[in-house]
Amino acid sequence: MSELNETLDLLYGHGIPMSGAQVRQDEALSIVRERYPYSDYCIVSEWQWIDLDASPEQLQELARTHRKPVVIYAHTVIYDSRRRWDVGDFVRTSFLHKFEDGFMFHTLNGIYVLIGNGIRKRAYLETVGRIF
Numbered sequence: 001m002s003e004l005n006e007t008l009d010l011l012y013g014h015g016i017p018m019s020g021a022q023v024r025q026d027e028a029l030s031i032v033r034e035r036y037p038y039s040d041y042c043i044v045s046e047w048q049w050i051d052l053d054a055s056p057e058q059l060q061e062l063a064r065t066h067r068k069p070v071v072i073y074a075h076t077v078i079y080d081s082r083r084r085w086d087v088g089d090f091v092r093t094s095f096l097h098k099f100e101d102g103f104m105f106h107t108l109n110g111i112y113v114l115i116g117n118g119i120r121k122r123a124y125l126e127t128v129g130r131i132f
Helices: 003-012 025-035 056-064 125-129
Strands: 016-019 041-053 070-080 098-100 104-106 111-114 117-124
Touching (some): 025 070, 025 111, 041 125, 070 111, 117 125
Parallel strands (some): 041 111, 041 117
Antiparallel strands (some): 016 117, 041 070, 098 104, 104 111
């Protein structure tokens, strides 16, 4: 498959359905502010959980730094506490550090609150690198 087709399939192809938080935006905001008052956070929707196919060396480096080979790509930013992205922007996270409650995706840089339903996919690290 060509690089373009791999990238298009990653962005718009089918995946395995997943559920995020089934709450309104204001409820999500209250939850994250209450639980993590000093953390940066970003609330997103229309998201994709992407399991990465990485080399053994890449996996070893991720493990050494307490990260996992997973990123989120979200088509829609609802709110970003640091104003890195505007409402309606897309975002790709850094690697997963920990995942809580089925909707709190922690990276070493902040928390992404996954609102609504998403999909799960698998992709090569290089393919994910082409979408940002």
